[in-house]
Amino acid sequence: MDYNTNIIIKLAWCDKTSFEKIKRIHGVTESEVIKIMRKNLKPRSFKLWRTRVSGRSRKHEKKRNLSEKPFKYESYV
Numbered sequence: 001m002d003y004n005t006n007i008i009i010k011l012a013w014c015d016k017t018s019f020e021k022i023k024r025i026h027g028v029t030e031s032e033v034i035k036i037m038r039k040n041l042k043p044r045s046f047k048l049w050r051t052r053v054s055g056r057s058r059k060h061e062k063k064r065n066l067s068e069k070p071f072k073y074e075s076y077v
Contacts, residue, residue, distance in 0.1 A: 001040055008036055013049065018059055 008026055011017045012033050019030040028036070038046050053059050 005036060005040060008033060009040060012037055012053075015056060015058055 004026060008022060008028055011022050011025075019033060022033055023029055034050075037049055041049065
C-alpha cells in the first residue's frame with residue numbers, strides 16, 4: 001500500500017468527502033475507490049464501509065441536499 005492509497009482510503013472513510021472530490025484531487029473514480037478499498041481492507045471492514053457509504057447521500061455531490069451546510073462554530077459570548 002503506497003502513500004496515495006493510504007490517503008484515498010482515509011478520504012473514502014470520511015463522511016464529508018464525496019467521491020467527486022476524491023476524483024478531483026486524485027483522479028480516481030468511485031469504482032476505482034471501491035476496488036482500492038476491497039483490495040486493501042479486511043473483508044469485514046470493506047463490508048462495513050460499503051454498508052455505510054451506500055446509505056449516505058453526502059458521498060455524492062449530486063445527491064446532497066442544498067440545505068446541508070458544513071458545521072460552523074458560532075460563539076455565544
